[in-house]
């Protein structure tokens with residue numbers, strides 16, 4: 313960690329430690345509320361800010377935990393610590409059930425569904441007699457820790473802020489881990505994650521449960537801080553307040569949760585004190601005040617207050633990145649099949665999009681250690697074929713065998729984990745992640761550390777291996793010196809090469825490349841060609857779609873040519889080049905002479921199709 317960052321953390325910790333000594337009861341209670349709010353907002357920073365799933369129902373999880381522990385300790389007189397376990401269990405199970413039902417909803421439907429369950433859970437609290445209906449439950453016993461009673465808010469203060477500190481550390485660790493890279497890639501879409509062997513739904517579900525558990529811890533602390541629970545602090549209005557905290561502080565920064573909670577709580581209290589001086593309708597105006605703050609933030613400070621701080625410091629407080637790979641043993645390597653054995657067999661593949669037959673009864677094989685080019689004019693069905701064989705899209709009929717096993721119908725992530733890695737025609741990198749993190753994501757399917765072990769830093773050994781692998785692959789493509797730059801800062805052509813490094817980090821048997829040379833300069837193309845030849849020499853099998861005929865002809869062992877969705881022919885480059893049908897497909901039959909170099913098939917075909 314950088315020195316200035318350590319100093320800032322130390323100063324904040326000392327100030328927080330000294331605060332109860334100098335603040336009155338009101339100040340301490342306010343800081344307690346800020347700490348509890350920060351825990352919920354922390355979950356929202358992860359879920360909404362990083363993971364891209366907006367929740368308007370987080371207060372319901374606070375409520376579930378608060379009521380669970382209140383009920384267990386007041387009605388059944390269990391220890392508050394058993395109450396904590398019960399509260400977290402109930403919150404986790406509720407989040408799992410709600411997540412399973414709603415997280416597959418796309419677009420605006422997910423936030424809408426969070427409003428629905430947020431409303432219904434809060435209403436439920438008010439309608440259950442055993443939970444005190446609308447009056448709630450009081451006389452929650454005080455907490456005690458190592459024989460010390462925490463009945464005094466000053467004593468609770470230390471517990472709350474130690475928990476907040478530990479929660480921030482846990483979330484920070486998670487974000488820097490294998491799970492964290494998957495979470496940070498959620499906005500890149502399910503296909504990207506599946507291509508590295510990850511299940512986007514499971515990642516989102518785990519994140520949803522983590523955010524709910526943070527809200528659950530907040531609920532447990534709430535119950536013992538206030539020693540009274542009633543339905544209203546857990547309704548959708550409270551959820552919106554938590555969301556406002558996360559937005560105000562900065563959805564992209566964990567520390568934004570703390571800053572946002574402080575801003576919203578202080579503002580809420582200030583409005584509560586000030587508005588009655590001017591009007592009797594202070595309560596209503598307070599809601600208007602918050603609405604205006606929300607609008608101003610969305611217009612002028614979407615990155616929140618911490619976004620300003622990050623920009624102001626120019627990232628100087630960012631953790632110091634290591635400029636060398638860690639010294640760690642290599643990740644386990646896959647046994648590559650013997651050269652010449654069949655790696656891939658596509659059998660009578662058909663794909664229909666409504667009335668359009670994009671792939672029509674195509675069959676071909678790819679053997680271990682060869683480079684096969686899939687070529688054809690624009691719209692021939694090459695990318696669709698890639699999507700079918702990688703499991704990205706389902707076939708209408710036909711089958712695919714990979715390494716001797718039928719993989720037709722298997723999810724993309726399962727096929728990826730069996731050793732098929734791909735790149736995309738439209739590059740799918742995470743622009744705000746470093747080159748190193750983007751490549752490390754590729755090793756997801758080879759490793760297994762989950763969120764819990766990452767949060768507790770029990771994944772150190774595996775993480776060092778992943779980092780070492782990512783450095784190795786970056787070095788292979790000549791980008792190691794730029795490891796800590798953001799992927800979005802690279803030119804498009806270089807981003808394509810970075811995608812290859814990510815695919816290589818998966819230790820593939822078959823590398824499926826969709827137009828890797830597009831946008832590359834001459835020298836970069838030469839280097840790419842050298843890299844692919846080197847990979848072939850190492851035993852990696854490569855299937856490549858490419859429009860640059862010069863590049864393809866010099867590189868591949870065999871070509872499969874598609875036209876209008878069907879296979880036109882296949883064979884060695886020289887024979888394919890001399891094939892009149894192929895020339896006709898590329899040049900529309902307008903020129904019947906052999907074309908030794910077809911530089912721009914797109915233009916030729918555009919002319920042909922006209």
Ligand SMILES: Nc1ncnc2c1ncn2[C@@H]1O[C@H](COP(=O)(O)OP(=O)(O)OP(=O)(O)O)[C@@H](O)[C@H]1O
Nearest residue numbers: 665668670688689690691692693694695696697737
């Ligand atoms: N999701 C889709 N829905 C409907 N039609 C599609 C879809 N994807 C592809 N197509 C159509 O299928 C045909 C084949 O497209 P595809 O992208 O596979 O061709 P291609 O050979 O990869 O072309 P290019 O070289 O331009 O990338 C095209 O007519 C395209 O419009």
